Amino acid sequence: MSNALVQLTVTRIREIFRQPEAIFWTFLFPVLMSVVLGVAFRSERPDPSAAVVVEAPGADRLETVLRGDPAVRVERMSPEAAGARLRAGRAAIVLVPGDPVTFRFDPTRPESELARTRVNAALQRAAGRIDALAVREEQVDERGSRYIDFLVPGLLGMNLMGGGLWGIGWTIVEMRIRKLLKLQLTTPMRRRDFLLSHVLVRLVFLPLEVVPLLLLSYLLFDVRVAGSLGAVALVSCLGAVSFAGIGTLIASRAKTTGTISGLINLCSLPMFVLSGVFFSTGRFPEALQPAIRALPLTALIDALRSVMGEGATIAATGPQLILLVLWGVGSFAVALRVFRWS
Amino acid sequence: MTSSVSVSVQGLIMRYGKLTAVDGLDLDVREGECFGLLGPNGAGKTTTIEVIVGLLPPSSGEVRVLGRRWGESDEALRSRIGVALQETRFADRLTVREVVALFRSFYPKGRDPMDVVREVGLEEKCAAWTVKLSGGQRQRLALACALVGDPELLVLDEPTTGLDPQARLRMGETIRSYRGRGRTVLLTTHYMEEAQRQCDRVAVIDHGKVIALGSPAELVRSLGGDLVVEFALSEGDLSDPELLGVAGVRGVRRSNGAYLVTAAESNVTVPALLDRIRERGAVPSQMTIRHATLEDVYVSLTGRHLRDE
Numbered sequence: 058m059s060n061a062l063v064q065l066t067v068t069r070i071r072e073i074f075r076q077p078e079a080i081f082w083t084f085l086f087p088v089l090m091s092v093v094l095g096v097a098f099r100s101e102r103p104d105p106s107a108a109v110v111v112e113a114p115g116a117d118r119l120e121t122v123l124r125g126d127p128a129v130r131v132e133r134m135s136p137e138a139a140g141a142r143l144r145a146g147r148a149a150i151v152l153v154p155g156d157p158v159t160f161r162f163d164p165t166r167p168e169s170e171l172a173r174t175r176v177n178a179a180l181q182r183a184a185g186r187i188d189a190l191a192v193r194e195e196q197v198d199e200r201g202s203r204y205i206d207f208l209v210p211g212l213l214g215m216n217l218m219g220g221g222l223w224g225i226g227w228t229i230v231e232m233r234i235r236k237l238l239k240l241q242l243t244t245p246m247r248r249r250d251f252l253l254s255h256v257l258v259r260l261v262f263l264p265l266e267v268v269p270l271l272l273l274s275y276l277l278f279d280v281r282v283a284g285s286l287g288a289v290a291l292v293s294c295l296g297a298v299s300f301a302g303i304g305t306l307i308a309s310r311a312k313t314t315g316t317i318s319g320l321i322n323l324c325s326l327p328m329f330v331l332s333g334v335f336f337s338t339g340r341f342p343e344a345l346q347p348a349i350r351a352l353p354l355t356a357l358i359d360a361l362r363s364v365m366g367e368g369a370t371i372a373a374t375g376p377q378l379i380l381l382v383l384w385g386v387g388s389f390a391v392a393l394r395v396f397r398w399s
Numbered sequence: 400m401t402s403s404v405s406v407s408v409q410g411l412i413m414r415y416g417k418l419t420a421v422d423g424l425d426l427d428v429r430e431g432e433c434f435g436l437l438g439p440n441g442a443g444k445t446t447t448i449e450v451i452v453g454l455l456p457p458s459s460g461e462v463r464v465l466g467r468r469w470g471e472s473d474e475a476l477r478s479r480i481g482v483a484l485q486e487t488r489f490a491d492r493l494t495v496r497e498v499v500a501l502f503r504s505f506y507p508k509g510r511d512p513m514d515v516v517r518e519v520g521l522e523e524k525c526a527a528w529t530v531k532l533s534g535g536q537r538q539r540l541a542l543a544c545a546l547v548g549d550p551e552l553l554v555l556d557e558p559t560t561g562l563d564p565q566a567r568l569r570m571g572e573t574i575r576s577y578r579g580r581g582r583t584v585l586l587t588t589h590y591m592e593e594a595q596r597q598c599d600r601v602a603v604i605d606h607g608k609v610i611a612l613g614s615p616a617e618l619v620r621s622l623g624g625d626l627v628v629e630f631a632l633s634e635g636d637l638s639d640p641e642l643l644g645v646a647g648v649r650g651v652r653r654s655n656g657a658y659l660v661t662a663a664e665s666n667v668t669v670p671a672l673l674d675r676i677r678e679r680g681a682v683p684s685q686m687t688i689r690h691a692t693l694e695d696v697y698v699s700l701t702g703r704h705l706r707d708e
Contacts, residue, residue, distance in 0.1 A: 060504045061504040061505050063504070064500065064501050064504035065501070065504075068490075068493060068497065068501050071492070071493065071497065072490055072492055072493065075492035075528075076492065232490075235488055236488055237488055237489065237490055239454070239484060239487070240482070240483075240484055240487045240489075240541065240544060241502075241505070242454060243452050243453070243454065243477065243480070243482035243484070244477055244478075244482075244502060244505040244506065244544075244548065245473075245474045245475070245477040245478035245505055245506060245507070245548075246505040247474065399454055399455070
């Protein structure tokens with residue numbers, strides 16, 4: 058490594074450490090955010106279904122039956138108030154007493170559909186229905202197969218993406234706006250070294266992004282890494298390189314912070330949705346799958362999930378790792394060609 | 400002179416849309432000299448400098464620096480020149496020493512960063528963040544960054560603008576000690592005294608063109624005499640032809656109600672001038688005699704003062 062590259066990298070690191078607020082927003086905030094998301098989506102039992110019984114003759118009987126089911130939270134109110142609750146999404150189902158009892162709900166809302174099934178079962182059983190088939194229920198919360206085990210690699214990938222795009226994109230554009238680069242451009246500083254130093258800085262700070270998240274997930278949710286920690290480190294490094302390259306590319310022409318934040322959102326929002334941070338990419342149509350699999354965030358999250366969840370080896374995640382390197386190196390090479398220096 | 404040329408600019412034109420900032424500028428900076436671009440703000444000095452140091456591509460014209468064109472092997476060329484731009488900004492939270500060390504790392508060879516920091520008089524500030532520096536200290540830091548690569552050519556854009564007299568003196572000393580090693584300096588300024596004191600040759604620039612070129616002494620001599628008699632009349636009036644008829648008078652200008660008369664010899668001209676004033680029944684209210692400066696050259700060439708605009 059050239060002396061200039063070392064100096065540029067060390068200088069950037071110094072600058073970051075001298076801005077405590079930047080440390081918070083760049084490194085700690087994403088981790089905190091992930092923990093909050095983890096708490097919100099941790100696989101506890103689903104909330105009891107919120108059912109509202111409309112004030113009318115026969116309401117007493119319906120309410121008594123439903124109070125007997127712990128999976129249902131029941132309230133009573135006027136038809137107008139009940140309607141308002143349903144529209145605002147604060148009630149999953151509204152029951153109007155009578156013969157027949159009317160269920161009012163929105164079948165496109167999963168919790169409404171769930172509430173209908175539960176309420177219906179409770180009322181039918183109370184009215185004397187006998188289940189024709191005996192079943193035994195076995196509830197799964199084995200480590201490694203819970204939703205939180207699925208979620209943590211997704212959040213880690215999301216943080217690595219955000220760190221690369223915001224950390225590099227924003228910083229470079231700010232330097233351009235403040236004309237901090239101008240004097241350096243009159244020196245024999247190699248353009249490549251300048252851009253490369255930003256990538257190296259990302260790698261230096263990588264442990265700050267990965268370790269706290271994995272540690273907190275372990276301590277709070279008992280999320281463990283099935284594969285080797287070395288493999289997690291390698292996948293994270295290549296993920297960081299990939300998004301660092303993309304970060305330099307989107308920063309290569311932008312002249313205002315408005316442009317760069319728009320470009321970052323343009324890159325990250327589609328991946329945020331498509332790459333399976335919160336749910337499996339299998340939900341999207343088959344025709345979209347090749348495109349989704351080509352996205353760097355998909356490759357990163359898939360590789361992290363197989364290493365953390367299934368204990369996959371580095372070799373087994375080869376295709377994803379190659380894809381990450383291609384994205385990183387390719388974007389960096391383009392950035393170097395099109396970069397607006399002055 | 401037969402010495403070789405460090406910077407050569409021929410027919411330089413710079414256009415920004417409809418605005419022509421530099422309009423056919425020619426100049427040669429000889430090796431080992433201190434060359435000054437003198438002119439008011441907006442004359443095209445900074446644009447010229449940015450073209451010379453390879454930050455801006457010219458709209459047309461030819462620029463050669465240390466015998467090379469930009470675009471041939473820029474890194475090698477940049478390692479031979481040191482540049483301090485006008486009002487340079489540095490990253491806020493880096494210290495003076497760190498900034499100079501960073502710039503040193505860009506050059507294949509150069510000087511010890513702390514030596515340079517001492518030379519520009521910033522040793523007391525070497526551990527201070529750049530955001531805490533005054534404007535003058537920041538200018539000196541820029542100079543240190545330009546010097547740390549031990550360049551053959553130093554290019555300084557308005558190195559003394561905004562400096563207090565002491566800092567200006569110090570800047571002058573640093574530039575002189577750099578030149579003591581036989582190196583070349585190209586600088587811009589709108590301070591006449593500085594150009595006169597510091598530069599071997601000066602190009603006076605106005606509206607993107609060189610309107611006068613030569614050593615400060617030559618330029619002053621071009622006025623016809625190196626003395627200026629400045630006087631005002633409380634009563635009466637004198638016409639220009641009347642004044643030009645006075646013995647030894649080489650030129651007449653008027654500025655803010657005062658007469659400025661250029662002359663070669665004061666012992667001849669001043670008595671003759673007083674006689675002429677008395678003959679016309681005019682009453683002088685004040686009279687000063689001083690050496691002509693580049694300011695007088697500029698005013699006689701353009702009819703404007705340098706700092707008017």
